[in-house]
Amino acid sequence: MTEEDGVLNPDLVTPARTSTDLDPWPVATLGQKLKDYIARLGTVWIEGELSQLSNKGTSFFADIKDLKMEARVSVHSWNPGSLPKDLKVGDRVIALVKPEFWPKSGKLSLNVFEIRKVGLGDLLERIERLRQLFISEGLTDPARKQSLPFLPNCIGLITGKDSDAEKDVLQNVSRRWSEAKFRVINTKVQGDSAAAEVIAAVKTLDADPEVDVIIIARGGGAFMDLVVFSDEALCRAVAACQTPVVSAIGHEADSPLLDIVADVRASTPTDAAKHVVPDVALERSRIQEALARMLTRVSQFISTQSDLIAQLRSRPMLANPFGFIDDQAVELDRERNAVRVAINLTLERAAADLSSQTQVLRSLSPQSTLDRGYSVVRDDKGHVIGDAAKLKAGQKLKIRLAKGEIDATVDKN
Numbered sequence: 490m491t492e493e494d495g496v497l498n499p500d501l502v503t504p505a506r507t508s509t510d511l512d513p514w515p516v517a518t519l520g521q522k523l524k525d526y527i528a529r530l531g532t533v534w535i536e537g538e539l540s541q542l543s544n545k546g547t548s549f550f551a552d553i554k555d556l557k558m559e560a561r562v563s564v565h566s567w568n569p570g571s572l573p574k575d576l577k578v579g580d581r582v583i584a585l586v587k588p589e590f591w592p593k594s595g596k597l598s599l600n601v602f603e604i605r606k607v608g609l610g611d612l613l614e615r616i617e618r619l620r621q622l623f624i625s626e627g628l629t630d631p632a633r634k635q636s637l638p639f640l641p642n643c644i645g646l647i648t649g650k651d652s653d654a655e656k657d658v659l660q661n662v663s664r665r666w667s668e669a670k671f672r673v674i675n676t677k678v679q680g681d682s683a684a685a686e687v688i689a690a691v692k693t694l695d696a697d698p699e700v701d702v703i704i705i706a707r708g709g710g711a712f713m714d715l716v717v718f719s720d721e722a723l724c725r726a727v728a729a730c731q732t733p734v735v736s737a738i739g740h741e742a743d744s745p746l747l748d749i750v751a752d753v754r755a756s757t758p759t760d761a762a763k764h765v766v767p768d769v770a771l772e773r774s775r776i777q778e779a780l781a782r783m784l785t786r787v788s789q790f791i792s793t794q795s796d797l798i799a800q801l802r803s804r805p806m807l808a809n810p811f812g813f814i815d816d817q818a819v820e821l822d823r824e825r826n827a828v829r830v831a832i833n834l835t836l837e838r839a840a841a842d843l844s845s846q847t848q849v850l851r852s853l854s855p856q857s858t859l860d861r862g863y864s865v866v867r868d869d870k871g872h873v874i875g876d877a878a879k880l881k882a883g884q885k886l887k888i889r890l891a892k893g894e895i896d897a898t899v900d901k902n
Contacts, residue, residue: 520592532587532602535562539580540712544569549601551576552711553584561711562586564601572604578712579613580606616719619746628728628750635733635752637765641701643670644765645694645732647687650675654706654737654758661762666769672700678707684720691723695730702765703730705747706737706758718745727751737761859891866897 508514514522537553540561544550549569554561564586566572576582585603590596623629644662648655655673662669674693676686687705694700705727707718717723718738727734728750736751737758748754755761801807851857859865866874869885880886886897 517592520590520595524590524592527588527590527597530588532585534583534585536583537561537581539576539578539582542576542578544572544576551601553582554711554713562599564599566601572601573606576604576606577613579616582606616716616746619719619721619724620749623724623728623746623750628724637733637735637753638701640666640767641669641765643672643697643699643701645697645700645703646671646673646706647676647690647694647703648673648706648758649678652678652706652708654708657708657758658704658706658737658762661759662766665762666766669766672697679710679714679717683717684723687717688723688726691726691730691734695732700732702733702735704735704737704755704758704761704765705751706761707739708758709740709743715739715743715745718747720746723747724750735761735764856891859889862891864891865889 535553537555539551540554541552542550546569547567549566549572550563551565552561552563564584583605584601586599586601589598589600591598627633646655646658648658655675659671659673662671672694674690676690677683678687691703691705694703705718707715715738718736724746727736727747733752735753735755736745736747737755737760738745738747739757741756753764755764806813855865865888867887867889868874869887871887874880874886880899882899884899886899888895888897
């Protein structure tokens with residue numbers, strides 16, 4: 490084979506001077522020889538599936554994994570303008586790459602010159618079909634999402650043993666609410682048996698009456714590292730949970746199917762802690778702020794009412810509330826005196842008139858006439874005798890004098 494075929498021809502390699510413990514090579518010499526040796530390989534075409542991708546316009550980085558075996562390489566380009574713009578994770582591609590060795594850093598890199606899409610990766614295609622299936626079945630409908638409790642009694646956590654994700658969740662939840670209780674189930678988070686273990690843990694925690702919320706957490710990783718969380722059986726088990734489930738898989742850019750069927754998606758395990766428990770310090774601060782606002786409002790209300798009362802009290806009527814009563818008391822005394830004078834005058838006039846009438850009555854009284862020497866003669870029947878010619882001899886008479894009465898008998902006519 491020749492260099493044009495992309496494979497190094499051993500015949501083209503100049504035998505190197507043997508290195509011994511008495512005549513070792515300098516590091517720079519080894520680095521240069523490695524660079525020269527690798528440079529002879531030239532460019533090669535490789536085939537695989539994109540598992541990670543970053544294209545910032547001025548630089549291109551990607552991971553290409555083998556289609557059958559656990560093997561991957563990282564490629565880069567400082568001139569991504571010639572590469573396809575529609576590349577995405579999961580694409581099956583062939584790429585023209587050239588290995589380069591950098592003696593100063595001792596690193597090997599693969600510079601990519603051309604990438605061609607072979608077809609949509611089977612895995613990504615299957616995940617996309619599942620996504621559309623879940624959407625059509627309503628598993629992603631916001632109406633079926635359960636609300637998280639404000640302060641859960643117990644938090645169920647499913648994550649890898651001694652993982653950074655486990656530490657992030659436990660530490661951040663405890664930092665926000667120190668009294669939080671956990672039930673942690675450690676499972677595999679990648680590999681063939683991971684999905685089954687996570688499903689079993691989900692069912693266990695969902696059946697626990699003390700667990701009020703479940704967190705499924707895993708740190709970031711390559712696309713294939715997170716593919717277990719797009720497993721159909723796992724997603725359906727989470728969708729069927731009676732307990733609210735928080736998906737905290739990878740980083741913000743990662744989006745396994747678990748995210749769309751869970752009740753809440755947290756961008757990271759650390760973010761999950763912010764969703765499941767309140768920040769006690771923040772809540773206390775809010776309470777203090779609320780109390781301060783209430784105190785301010787009450788103080789303002791009291792101040793306003795005090796000013797209003799002061800204004801009312803400054804009015805003449807309220808400045809001396811007894812002044813009106815005093816004025817009315819003076820008026821009452823004046824009216825009372827006027828009434829007293831009027832009554833006395835009326836009584837005096839009535840007394841004078843009564844005296845005058847008494848005098849008239851006395852002058853007209855029969856007793857007064859009798860007192861002047863007159864007398865009243867009555868017969869035995871009490872009739873007043875006014876005519877002496879009507880008297881008969883022997884008739885009994887009564888004579889009324891001014892003082893006393895006497896009996897008399899008519900002697901003759």
